[in-house]
Each structure stands twice: as structure tokens, then as C-alpha cells.
Amino acid sequence: MHDLTKEVWVNYTYEDWLAHFKENDKARLKLDFASEPELSEEQRKLIFKSIKAFQMGEHSDGIYLAELAEKFGKEYKEPDYPATMNLFIKEENFHSAYLAWYLDHHKEPKAKKNKLDKIFRDLRHDGKLITEIMVLVTAETIALSYYSALGNVADKIGSKDLRAICNQMLHDELPHIVFQTYTLSHFGDKRSIRSKRRFIMGCTTLAVYLMYGKLLRAGGYNYRKFRGDNFAYLNQSILMAAKMSQG
Ligand SMILES: [Fe+2]
Ligand SMILES: [Fe+2]
Structure with a gap:
């Protein structure tokens, strides 16, 4: 677990975030699959179900989010937010692409629809x-x-490329948490926001564990650890948002 509250990102403005995403955009992960092993049937069964779900989840056309970002930028006088959001969406689409390359290399079809993706999208779209x-x-x-769990499984099956994908995801996603926290801090430190966030985390943690628990367990995450880590990050985010909203 990382302590996000100690990172420099906690002091970033949208101008800094814009620079951050521009910098990330200069060097994206490259994969050649030169040493990628053949996967056994058992290994394929273990990893592809969740990889397909996350490949879909990471992808977004971003139109809806970009519209809301425009509105927020005007309302809160944050002119850099829309451009930052666009680069953020671009980064997420790279995440989706890395997983898609991995699936393609193993000639595994991508998912067309996924229950988890639908849950997240339905929860989000209220305008x-x-x-x-x-x-x-x-x-x-x-x-x-x-x-983190998938990276541990990648080590076990000897896939350097899947490990590299997981490392890149962790490298990118850790600051994303702080970036979103900064946006949430604009709405103030309210009890209603905190309890809604805890409720969403509780439900989705359970849903994800029920669907992908096999992979999580293989990567060292039983339910207790999975839930514990998710809520520990949520608590860090709530703490950061409170501090940020004070100024
Ligand atoms: Fe992502
Ligand atoms: Fe992200």
C-alpha cells in the first residue's frame, strides 16, 4: 500500500495536473511480447475473465465526461480542467489498449459486454x-x-509483459486517485459525500470480489485484504479531500 497523503500530488493545481498528463503522454508503454510464454488452459481461465472486464472498463469515448468537465471548468473558474480531463481520458484509453494488445497476442477475443462495466456506467450517469x-x-x-494481484499472478506465470502492464497501471492510477480527490474537494468536505463514497466502495468491492475473487486470491488478495486495502485508500482520499477543501 502507498501513502498517497505524502505524495507531491496532494499540492497540485489543475495547471500542475495538466503538465503531469502531458509529461506522461510523451512516453507510453511499449510491449514486444518477445519472451511471453504460452499459457496453459488453466492459466487462461484464471486471468482472461477479469482482464477482459478491465480492458472494457478502462475504455471510454469520454464525450460525456468532457462535457461535464467543460461545465465544471466554467462554474468553478478552473480553465485548465477540461484539457486535463481530455488527457486523462487519453491515458485511460492507453490502459485499455495495453490489455487489448495482451489479449490479441494470446488470440483471446475482447468482451462485448460485461456486467461490472454496466454497473459502473449506470452508477455514473446521472448528469x-x-x-x-x-x-x-x-x-x-x-x-x-x-x-497488484494481477502483477503477482503475472510473476507466477512468468509473463514479463503482463507484469510491465500492471506496473504501468499502478504508476498511472496512483496519481489518478489524487487527481479525482482534488476535483471532489471542490464540492466541500460533506458528510453526505463521505457516506456515499463509502457505500459505493462497499458495494463495488463485494461485486468485484464475487466476480473475480479467483484471480484476486491467486494474487494474494483474500476478501479481508481486498476490502481492507480499498477502504484504506478511500480513507486516504477522504482525508486528502478534507485538507484540500480547506484551501
Ligand atoms: Fe486506468
Ligand atoms: Fe485511472
Whole structure:
């Protein structure tokens, strides 16, 4: 687990975030699969179900989010937010692409629809940026645990490329949590926001564990650890949001 409250990102403005995403955009992960092993049937069964779900979840056309970001930028006098959001969406689409390359290499078809993706998208789309960001940051927190577990499984099956993908995801997602937290801090430190965030985290943690528990357990995450880590990150985010909203 990382202590996000100690990172420099906690002091970032949207101008800094814009620079951060521009810098990330200069060097994206490259994969050649030169040493990628053949996977056994058992290994395929273990990893592909969840990889397909996350490949879909990481992808977004971003139109809806971009519209809300425009509105927020005007309302809160944050002119850099829309451009930052666009680069953030671009980064998420790279995440989806990395997983898609991995699936393609193993000639595994991509998912066309997925229950988890539908849950997250339904929860998000109520026309408010705050809801969108609350759900997004929950998914990203869960992703931290998931990619940690998947990275451990990648080591076990000897896939350097899958390990590299997981490392890249963790590298990118950790600051994302702080970025979304900064946006949430604009809405104030309210009890209603905190309890809604805890409720969404509780439900989605359980749903993800029920669907992908096999992979999580293989990567060292039983339910106790999975839930514990997710809520520990949520508590860090709540703490950061409170501090940020004070100024
Ligand atoms: Fe992502
Ligand atoms: Fe993210």
C-alpha cells in the first residue's frame, strides 16, 4: 500500500495536473511480447475473465465526461480542467489498449459486454460530475488492488509483459486517485459525500470480489485484504479531500 497523503500530488493545481498528463503522454508503454510464454488452459481461465472486464472498463469515448468537465471548468473558474480531463481520458484509453494488445497476442477475443462495466456506467450517469468522479475514483481504487494481484499472478506465470502492464497501471492510477480527490474537494468536505463514497466502495468491492475473487486470491488478495486495502485508500482520499477543501 502507498501513502498517497505524502505524495507531491496532494499540492497540485489543475495547471500542475495538466503538465503531469502531458509529461506522461510523451512516453507510453511499449510491449514486444518477445519472451511471453504460452499459457496453459488453466492459466487462461484464471486471468482472461477479469482482464477482459478491465480492458472494457478502462475504455471510454469520454464525450460525456468532457462535457461535464467543460461545465465544471466554467462554474468553478478552473480553465485548465477540461484539457486535463481530455488527457486523462487519453491515458485511460492507453490502459485499455495495453490489455487489448495482451489479449490479441494470446488470440483471446475482447468482451462485448460485461456486467461490472454496466454497473459502473449506470452508477455514473446521472448528469453530475461529482457522481461521475465518485464512481470513477472507486473503480480506480479497486483497480490498484486488482493490478497488484494481477502483477503477482503475472510473476507466477512468468509473463514479463503482463507484469510491465500492471506496473504501468499502478504508476498511472496512483496519481489518478489524487487527481479525482482534488476535483471532489471542490464540492466541500460533506458528510453526505463521505457516506456515499463509502457505500459505493462497499458495494463495488463485494461485486468485484464475487466476480473475480479467483484471480484476486491467486494474487494474494483474500476478501479481508481486498476490502481492507480499498477502504484504506478511500480513507486516504477522504482525508486528502478534507485538507484540500480547506484551501
Ligand atoms: Fe486506468
Ligand atoms: Fe485511472
